[in-house]
Amino acid sequence: MNDSALMRKSIACRRRVLEIIHHAGAGHTGGSLSCVDILTVLYNAVLRISPDNPGDPARDRYIQSKGHSVEALYAVLADRGFLPDEELQTLCGYRTRLIGHPTRKVPGIEQNTGALGHGLSFGVGAALGLRRKRCDARVYVLLGDGELAEGSNWEAAMSASHHRLDNITAVIDHNGLQITGAVRDVLGVDPLVERWAAFGWSVCECDGHDIPRLRAALRREPIEPAKPTLVVAHTVKGKGVSFMENEKGWHHRVPKEDELERALAELDRAAAELGEVERT
Amino acid sequence: MTTDPATTPATANQEVFAETITELARENSDMLVVTSDSRGSGKLVPFGEAFPDQIIEVGIAEQNLVGIAAGLASTGAHVFAVSPAPFLTARSLEQIKNDVCYSDHPVTLVGISAGVSYGALGTTHHSIHDIAALRAINNIRIVVPADAAETRMVVRAAAAAGEPVYLRLGKRPVPALPGTVTEASVFHRARRLCNGSDAALLACGEAVAPALAAAERLAAENIKASVHSVPCIRPIDTNSILDAARNASAVVTVEEHSVHGGLGEACAALLLHHGIHKPFRIIGFPDEVMVNGSQQEIFEHYGLTKDGIVAVTRQLLADS
Numbered sequence: 001m002n003d004s005a006l007m008r009k010s011i012a013c014r015r016r017v018l019e020i021i022h023h024a025g026a027g028h029t030g031g032s033l034s035c036v037d038i039l040t041v042l043y044n045a046v047l048r049i050s051p052d053n054p055g056d057p058a059r060d061r062y063i064q065s066k067g068h069s070v071e072a073l074y075a076v077l078a079d080r081g082f083l084p085d086e087e088l089q090t091l092c093g094y095r096t097r098l099i100g101h102p103t104r105k106v107p108g109i110e111q112n113t114g115a116l117g118h119g120l121s122f123g124v125g126a127a128l129g130l131r132r133k134r135c136d137a138r139v140y141v142l143l144g145d146g147e148l149a150e151g152s153n154w155e156a157a158m159s160a161s162h163h164r165l166d167n168i169t170a171v172i173d174h175n176g177l178q179i180t181g182a183v184r185d186v187l188g189v190d191p192l193v194e195r196w197a198a199f200g201w202s203v204c205e206c207d208g209h210d211i212p213r214l215r216a217a218l219r220r221e222p223i224e225p226a227k228p229t230l231v232v233a234h235t236v237k238g239k240g241v242s243f244m245e246n247e248k249g250w251h252h253r254v255p256k257e258d259e260l261e262r263a264l265a266e267l268d269r270a271a272a273e274l275g276e277v278e279r280t
Numbered sequence: 281m282t283t284d285p286a287t288t289p290a291t292a293n294q295e296v297f298a299e300t301i302t303e304l305a306r307e308n309s310d311m312l313v314v315t316s317d318s319r320g321s322g323k324l325v326p327f328g329e330a331f332p333d334q335i336i337e338v339g340i341a342e343q344n345l346v347g348i349a350a351g352l353a354s355t356g357a358h359v360f361a362v363s364p365a366p367f368l369t370a371r372s373l374e375q376i377k378n379d380v381c382y383s384d385h386p387v388t389l390v391g392i393s394a395g396v397s398y399g400a401l402g403t404t405h406h407s408i409h410d411i412a413a414l415r416a417i418n419n420i421r422i423v424v425p426a427d428a429a430e431t432r433m434v435v436r437a438a439a440a441a442g443e444p445v446y447l448r449l450g451k452r453p454v455p456a457l458p459g460t461v462t463e464a465s466v467f468h469r470a471r472r473l474c475n476g477s478d479a480a481l482l483a484c485g486e487a488v489a490p491a492l493a494a495a496e497r498l499a500a501e502n503i504k505a506s507v508h509s510v511p512c513i514r515p516i517d518t519n520s521i522l523d524a525a526r527n528a529s530a531v532v533t534v535e536e537h538s539v540h541g542g543l544g545e546a547c548a549a550l551l552l553h554h555g556i557h558k559p560f561r562i563i564g565f566p567d568e569v570m571v572n573g574s575q576q577e578i579f580e581h582y583g584l585t586k587d588g589i590v591a592v593t594r595q596l597l598a599d600s
Contacts, residue, residue, distance in 0.1 A: 057355070057356065061354075104383060104384070110354065111350070111351075111354070111379070111383055112378060112379075112382050112383040113378070114378070115374055115378050117343075118347055118374075118375065118378060118379055120347075121343065121344045121346075121347025121348050121350075121351065121375070121379070122347045122348070122350050122351040122354070122379055123351060124344070124347070124348050124351060125347060125348035125349060125350060125351020125352040125353075125354070125355075126351040126352070126354050126355055127351070128336060128348065128351070128352055129351060129352040129353075129354065129355030129356070129357055130355055132312075132333070132355075132357070133355060133356070135355075151343075152343040152344060152347070152375075155338075155339075155341035155343055155344035156344050156347065156348075158339070158341070159338050159339070159341070159344055159348065162339075163336075
């Protein structure tokens with residue numbers, strides 16, 4: 001799939017994220033918009049997965065440790081054919097599969113997450129298990145930057161490099177905001193690159209909304225052999241909707257009717273601009 | 281499996297675990313052990329030497345231990361995550377709840393040196409909360425074997441079960457109990473060790489042997505007590521517990537655990553739900569700053585001994 005098609009998918013998934021959060025009256029708007037480009041690239045240009053065989057033992061694994069941004073994951077999974085698009089409307093409903101944090105009830109979801117600081121340990125275990133089986137599947141784990149305050153992440157980081165796992169890539173959705181405010185004010189994570197490098201990871205940085213750069217950063221090979229890979233994706237919380245961008249209030253605020261209309265109009269304009277660029 | 285108590289030496293349950301897991305590893309290369317700097321305590325050094333590809337060390341990091349175990353299990357392995365019970369079931373309780381139980385991965389969590397096995401080391405090293413904590417988490421079987429035969433059977437059953445299991449093991453040598461052990465009798469049912477209609481003694485783990493000794497002493501006073509090993513505390517064997525209570529004048533439970541939330545309260549709730557109102561006592565650790573001392577001294581202080589169980593049973597019958 002070419003980069004333009006991925007960009008169009010990202011815009012479409014942003015639309016669905018906003019629509020379903022509005023419909024459900026609940027959800028994590030800002031964080032879903034900050035990670036949706038990462039997920040679009042992973043699910044459409046990187047991961048070896050198939051909606052026809054979601055349990056294939058040789059599949060790549062994606063684990064969303066920052067489980068609260070589940071709306072982006074559901075939207076991307078629906079687009080990729082893992083669940084019917086109309087089911088997205090059941091988000092957070094009574095007895096729905098689409099609970100407000102990822103669950104394995106949904107085809108394509110590997111692990112139940114939501115409590116922060118759990119996904120990387122699980123990913124390390126999966127990577128160890130795949131390596132034992134001499135399976136060349138790769139493991140991707142998405143972390144939030146605020147989530148890094150959970151000490152369990154650092155236990156997992158130590159163990160990945162100790163065990164020389166080069167079949168795992170962790171991605172930090174580094175949008176700089178968490179529920180209370182700026183990550184640097186709540187509990188700073190800098191120097192982020194140096195910290196992970198000191199824990200034995202090969203680290204690269206990229207613009208987390210730049211599709212070609214994401215595609216390159218998320219490739220299925222390690223940066224260095226025998227070392228785990230970390231991608232620091234610099235993102236904007238609420239990306240794609242001007243009045244949501246970098247506003248901590250949109251962490252889990254639900255767009256009202258008029259806000260949804262304005263947001264969708266902005267996304268429509270972005271799609272139209274993309275079309276014009278493609279035509280020229 | 282039947283053992284003769286008279287000819288079988290006392291063995292620590294966690295040593296039996298280590299022997300059994302070694303047999304399993306030989307039979308199945310997808311049988312993995314994960315340790316948190318705990319292979320020495322778990323008697324797993326020989327296992328690590330024999331099967332270096334089937335043991336994964338995570339260091340002193342119990343949260344990571346359980347998360348990694350779940351991830352390994354997701355790739356088709358059966359994983360035994362082995363760590364001292366006080367740390368495994370407290371530090372990593374959220375990983376047990378979410379990564380294993382809620383996510384439904386077939387991990388067997390092996391809490392070694394459970395209860396007050398580490399006696400003199402103090403409360404940091406005691407797990408008198410673990411059964412209570414895990415009983416309130418959905419989707420985990422809780423098994424507390426009493427002797428070598430039960431332990432051997434339960435380790436094999438756990439490896440084959442394909443579900444989350446908590447296996448609670450102690451480290452002191454325990455005598456072999458009478459009777460026949462089957463997979464069903466440790467993984468699903470309670471096991472009656474002797475008959476008696478005056479009192480029913482229900483116990484688990486290392487408290488079973490003193491309960492059996494107490495029944496023998498009571499018999500000398502013409503008090504007939506049945507004794508039941510209840511290895512599977514969750515899901516509990518409702519029928520056997522109700523039958524035991526119906527066929528006795530009084531019920532006493534004994535466990536190396538807090539009196540809150542363990543075997544005793546599980547039995548009490550069961551009897552009340554079924555309208556069985558018998559004189560009832562729970563022998564365990566009360567809500568107080570725990571006395572310090574060796575495991576045996578702590579058992580003696582709180583009456584988890586032959587004499588303690590005899591005294592409580594005798595008094596309960598006298599009062600009723």
